[in-house]
Structures are given as structure tokens and as C-alpha cells.
Amino acid sequence: MKRKGWSMAGGVIICLLTVLSMPSASLAIGIEAAIGGWSQGISGDIAYRPINAITDTIDLETDMGYDDETRAMGRVRIDMPLVIPNIYLMYTPVEFEGSGRKNVNFKFGDYTFTRNMPYTSKVSLDHVDVALFYSIPFLNLVSLDTLNIDLGLNLKVADVEAQITQSVTGQREDKSYTLPIPMAFAAIQVKPIDIISFEAEARGIAYSGNHLYNLIGRIKFKPLGPFFIAGGYRYDSIKLDEKDVLLDATIKGVFAETGLEF
Numbered sequence: 001m002k003r004k005g006w007s008m009a010g011g012v013i014i015c016l017l018t019v020l021s022m023p024s025a026s027l028a029i030g031i032e033a034a035i036g037g038w039s040q041g042i043s044g045d046i047a048y049r050p051i052n053a054i055t056d057t058i059d060l061e062t063d064m065g066y067d068d069e070t071r072a073m074g075r076v077r078i079d080m081p082l083v084i085p086n087i088y089l090m091y092t093p094v095e096f097e098g099s100g101r102k103n104v105n106f107k108f109g110d111y112t113f114t115r116n117m118p119y120t121s122k123v124s125l126d127h128v129d130v131a132l133f134y135s136i137p138f139l140n141l142v143s144l145d146t147l148n149i150d151l152g153l154n155l156k157v158a159d160v161e162a163q164i165t166q167s168v169t170g171q172r173e174d175k176s177y178t179l180p181i182p183m184a185f186a187a188i189q190v191k192p193i194d195i196i197s198f199e200a201e202a203r204g205i206a207y208s209g210n211h212l213y214n215l216i217g218r219i220k221f222k223p224l225g226p227f228f229i230a231g232g233y234r235y236d237s238i239k240l241d242e243k244d245v246l247l248d249a250t251i252k253g254v255f256a257e258t259g260l261e262f
Helices: 002-020
Strands: 030-048 069-079 086-092 095-100 106-108 111-113 119-135 147-166 172-193 196-207 210-224 227-242 245-261
Touching: 030 227, 069 095, 069 245, 086 147, 119 172, 147 245, 172 210, 172 227
Parallel strands: none
Antiparallel strands: 030 069, 030 245, 069 086, 086 119, 095 119, 106 111, 119 147, 147 172, 172 196, 196 210, 210 227, 227 245
């Protein structure tokens, strides 16, 4: 699973280097790149091939014992010339580990875990987002460079892993898969003055009782040249029934980042 996460990050880095290595004569484009950290808090539940919906569903906070985690994240936005769609790349590692116990026997995958016996667990949802989008024509011009709205499509490629190991017996169940998810993408940027902007982004899809929503709010401050610092809040709502894994979770928290905008 870690190899998959690193390969996704490597793909983003390769795309970055390719763009930045282009001759300056061909760079009639705008680039924004940022890296930062997201304080992730998770709530909800997970099940893997459940038989009893009550006993085989595991609470991510109470039963898994997950606390907030801070993970690095990175993003690159490339504004292309003419009719070429703009590109937005974002890499988000998500991983929680903890120890816990349940007061009833429960089934997870092919194994039944014994009640009141301690276990360790891990849930990871590393993912890469690739959005292709257009800005609403002339809106930035008529608003005197204070308002911009983007609309497009986003492909999320998620590496999902769920693992439980019973500490005493060593019994272990592990499930992992990679899932591509097409989503709608929308964003708005409001810049009342040159050094401050307010931004919001939304990615989402709902299908067959499943849904996936990513919402980001950001305040960006540019104190000097292309350099900026930013902070905000991110909220992810996930309800997926895929590959026999049922996940209904919310991941949310504040983030901070720094970067360059050309």
C-alpha cells in the first residue's frame, strides 16, 4: 500500500517537473504550487463482508481508537492558454492507526475476532485528484480581477486499505484495492485586494447509494512576490460499498500550506 501511495505522489512530481522544464517561450500559462499539512479527524464506521449489520460494523473512533492525525499534502494548479483545459493536481495521504477492542465477537472479512481481546488496526485512503476545468469566460475581466469561477471534471484515484490484527492470537485480516472515481469539480476565488484571496473548492459524486464529497475553504495571503501562505478547513464525506468493504466516514479538520504562484 505504501508503494502505491508513493507511486501516486511520484506521478504528481513527474507532471510538475515536465511542466517546469518546458522552454519559457512556450509557458503562456499560470502555475500555482503548494505543500502543507492537514489535521485529519475521522468519525464513522467500517465493515468487511458483514453478516450481522450491528455486531460486524466497527466504529472508527470507539472500536478502533483512532485519534487525529496530521498528514502532508500537495497540490498544483496549471492555467493553460487558449482553449486547452486547465489542470489541477492534488495528492492527499490519509492514514489512521490505533488499538481497541469490542465487547462482542465480530466478523471482518473471512475471520471472526474474539470479544474483549485487544487488536490493532489501520485504515488508509491515500488518493490523487486530477481535475480538468475551464474558468467562466470574461468573469475575471468584468469583475476587475476580483472574481473567478471554475467548472469541470475530476478523477480521484484512491488506494483503500483496511487491516485488523488480533494482538494475542496474531490473527489478521487485510483488504486493499485501488478505485478510480469520476467526480464533478467547481471552485470560486474572490480577491478583494491583491494580497488576500478567499477560495472554495468542491468535488463530488453520488451513485447507487454511495457518495463522495470533498469541500475545501481557504484564505490565501501573498505578502511578497509569488510567495503565499494559506490556511483553511477541509471536509470529506465518504460512503462507499465497494469490493465487499462498507465505509461510511467523515474526515475533517484545519490545514495550512505555503507555496508559489506565477
